[in-house]
Amino acid sequence: MEYMEVGDPVSCCEKIEGLLSQGMLNQHLEGSRGVSCMDFRLSPLHHLSLNACTTLYSTYKIRASQSFDGKQIHSFDMSRMSAAYSLLLAGATQHLFLYEPSCITSAATFWINAGESLLCLARSSFWNSCTNCVLENHLPISNLNCPRCLLMEKFELDFSSIQTRKREFDAMSREFFMCVSIMTPKVWSFLVQDCQYLKAIIDPIDFSWLGYLRASCIWDHNTQLLHHNFNLGSESSFNLDSESGVEGGLAKCSDGELVNERRTSIFELGVHCLLYGGYLSCICYGHHQHRTDYIRNVLHS
Structure with missing residues (x-):
């Protein structure tokens, strides 16, 4: 509400993130024992958390577009934060959708938003300022042949031809x-x-770290093992020092190899999110050419 009333996106982000990370203290009397304080912190899956993250996603996106005077790193940072919140929203809404089918429209929207945000980040010209090498201006969609899933192939064949029975949905989602x-x-x-x-947030996609069970229709034993193994090594290849900032961390990779590796990983994740959101959207609304064209335009922009 503060941002909408006074137009201060920085204060909006700081206050909401402060509440989410530090929680809220509630004082109550306990008779002779005096005043006791209880610290309330919301689960990432709570509807108030989702509302807050939606506001943060939108506000960081606005802040990215309002970066002027050549402050490219500021715009990049704001886009990065917006992409992070969009991915968390997509993962959280998907988790809820697996237990409440009426959430499918929200899941479709958030996956598409996450895909767009990640692709926008991957295509930022700021990456070139972090390496002595010249990176490709356009990451090639045509070379993205994922060995583990058929999302790109199904999209090119048109999602409307896909059967949406539970078995097919489970297979597509599992991949x-x-x-x-x-x-x-x-x-x-x-x-x-x-x-x-x-x-x-240890993982924005799989919330088993919070004690929630995975939906059996999506997570099988092999997926669980893969996820566990990759979590162990998630910090090793490109760990950024929080004190040095994004620019400092990227500058360490002056040869361009690790910069391009990180950029490509963000790009590939964005493509998958966008296509899966399109798949869910087709289940919700049926085949509409304008929706397919929109996703194709985002992919090839």
Whole structure:
């Protein structure tokens, strides 16, 4: 409400993230024992948390577009934060959808938003300022042949031809989560750098770390093992020092190899999120050419 009333997006982000990360103290009397304080912290899956993250996603996106005077790193940081919140929203809404089918429209929307945000981040010109090498201006969609899922192939064949019976949905979703369970740990620590609240989110896709059970229709034993193994190594290849900032961390990779590796990982994750969101959207609304064209335009922009 504060941002809408006074137009202060910085204060809006600081206050909401402060509440999410530090919780709220509630004082109550306990007779002779005096006043006791209780610290309330919301689960990432609580509807108030989702509302707060939606506001943060939108506000960081606005802040990215309002970066002027050549402050490219500021715009990049704001886009990075927006992408992180969009991915968390997509994962949380998907978790809820697996137990409440009426959430499918929200899940479709958030996956598409996450895909767009990640692709926008991967295509930022700021990456070139972090390496002595010249990176490709356009990451090639045509070369993205994922060995673990058929999302791109199904999209090119047109999602309208896909049967939406539960068995087909389970198979498509299982392949998708197999991919994102591998990709997400490679980029999550980078996306959430300098954000205390998001750093506490161990995994934005799989919430078993909160004690929630996975939906059996999606997670099988092999997926669980893959996810566990990749989590162990998620910090090793491109760990960024929180004190040095994004620019400092990227500058360490002056040869361009690790910079391009991180950029490509974000790009691939974005493509998967966008396509899966399109798949869910077709289940919700049926085949509409304008929706397919929109996703294709985002992919090839």
